[in-house]
Structures are given as structure tokens and as C-alpha cells.
Amino acid sequence: MEIWINPACSKCRGALTLLDAEGAEYTVRRYLEDVPSPEEIRAVLDRLGLEPWDITRTQETAAKELGLKDWPREAGSRERWLVALSEHPKLIQRPIITAEDGTAVVARSEEAVRDALGR
Numbered sequence: 001m002e003i004w005i006n007p008a009c010s011k012c013r014g015a016l017t018l019l020d021a022e023g024a025e026y027t028v029r030r031y032l033e034d035v036p037s038p039e040e041i042r043a044v045l046d047r048l049g050l051e052p053w054d055i056t057r058t059q060e061t062a063a064k065e066l067g068l069k070d071w072p073r074e075a076g077s078r079e080r081w082l083v084a085l086s087e088h089p090k091l092i093q094r095p096i097i098t099a100e101d102g103t104a105v106v107a108r109s110e111e112a113v114r115d116a117l118g119r
Contacts, residue, residue, distance in 0.1 A: 001026040001116065003107070004036075004044075004096040011108050012095040018113045026097075035089045038082040044096060047104035052081035055093040055106060062088040 003019070003026055005012035019026055029036075036044070045052060053073045057063060066084060068091075071077060085092050097112075098104045099119035107113045 001100055002029055002098045003027070004029045004031040004092070004094060006030070006032055006090075006094050009094055014110070015095045015097070015107045015113045018110060019117070022117055024117055031089050031092060031094070036086060036092075038079070038086045041082050041085050041092070044098065044104055047098060047102060048096070048106065050106075052078060052085055055096070056081065056085065057091050057093055060088075060091055063091055 001024060003012075003015060005016065005028055007013070007030065016028070041052065045055070048055070051073065053068075053071075056068060058068055063069070066088070068084070071080065093106050093108070095107045096104055097107045097116040099116045101119040103119055105112045105116045107116055
């Protein structure tokens with residue numbers, strides 16, 4: 001299991017605390033430092049069953065500067081979104097846990113973290 005985190009994020013810290021309390025084995029990826037490529041983001045999205053706009057933090061300054069709220073949310077625009085997330089990793093929703101069964105979850109709640117632990 002791997003968890004993508006921003007150490008400054010309280011949701012990320014809470015997820016790590018829960019994983020530790022449950023004795024889970026996991027790898028931490030500080031995705032602001034170890035920035036995922038568009039291909040890695042695509043692979044995680046496939047595991048999540050989501051589109052890039054579904055995991056985009058649209059209230060971030062970079063999102064507003066890019067005008068993301070006006071970008072089309074359709075298959076033809078998917079690559080543009082992937083590149084934006086890779087070039088501006090702060091836009092990626094967090095934490096994201098990739099589970100052992102090949103799935104992933106956006107683990108913003110205790111229930112979501114527990115869901116990932118059960119996979």
C-alpha cells in the first residue's frame with residue numbers, strides 16, 4: 001500500500017495516524033517533492049475509477065490562475081488535466097491510498113482509510 005501525502009495536510013496526518021494505529025504496512029510518497037508524472041496520475045485515476053477533474057483541488061490558487069473551473073470536463077480534455085496536475089501537484093486531492101488489491105481511495109475520512117485497509 002502506498003499513500004500520497006502532503007505533510008502539512010491535517011487529513012494526511014490523520015490517515016497516517018490511523019494506518020500506524022492499525023499496524024498497516026505502507027510506503028509514503030510526498031507527492032509535492034516526488035511529483036507524479038501524467039502517466040502515474042492516469043494509473044491512480046484508473047485505480048480510483050475517477051477522472052482528473054474529480055481529484056482536482058479547484059480552490060487552490062494555481063487552479064484559479066489556470067482557470068480550471070472553465071476547462072471542459074470531457075474525454076478530449078483528459079490529457080490537459082493530467083498535465084496540469086503533474087505540473088501543479090498541489091492541485092491533487094489528498095491523501096490518496098493505493099490498496100493491495102489494485103484499487104485506490106481518496107482517504108479524506110476515517111471510513112475511507114479503513115476501507116483501504118480492508119482491501
